[in-house]
Amino acid sequence: MSKPARSFPRPLSELLAPTLSGVLKTQGFASAEILSRWADIVGREIAASSEPLKINWPRPTGREEQPDPATLILRVEGPAALEIQHQSAVILERVNRFFGWQAIGRIALRQAPLRRRVAPARRPTLDPVAVAQVAETLPDIKDEPLREALGRLGAAIKRK
Structure with missing residues (x-):
């Protein structure tokens, strides 16, 4: 073969x-x-x-x-x-x-009218309460922007 x-x-x-x-x-x-x-x-x-x-x-x-x-x-x-x-x-x-x-x-x-391309779908906004709850459960992270980013990531994963 x-x-x-x-x-x-x-x-x-x-x-x-x-x-x-x-x-x-x-x-x-x-x-x-x-x-x-x-x-x-x-x-x-x-x-x-x-x-x-x-x-x-x-x-x-x-x-x-x-x-x-x-x-x-x-x-x-x-x-x-x-x-x-x-x-x-x-x-x-x-x-x-x-x-x-x-x-x-x-x-x-x-x-003439332009050929419009389909705009990418907007990401739904996250619930701030869920983000705060996930951020509170994280271990001691002193860097506040990192804590907020991880909270948003966790809330997005939990939603799916």
Whole structure:
């Protein structure tokens, strides 16, 4: 009996890369990194009301040494479009810093609802009485922040 060549789990990104690369290329993205790291690139405030939709690369003329900069098309929520337009210079600087060269020269906005990602479920709050009861049962711990943290941990375990 022969063993498979790889017996360890493969990352999901490795499996999906061939599938997604064609779709991303039609939208002008060389990789999915600008999409997945949008909040890290432009900041959380800007990313909360915008997302990259497409990059339009100009056709090469063959005469210039360096290619012309592309146009980044952003999907922006209607009320935030004016604010994003005013911050376009900041966005251009941050995106070009991410690419490492003057890749983007212009930003175009498309007003549309954003594709919202499901927010992680909020953890339920702990009962302060239960936390205090667990903290009282702990042995002599002089460090008060440690005692409170262990009390919260114990109350969370008891609740489950």
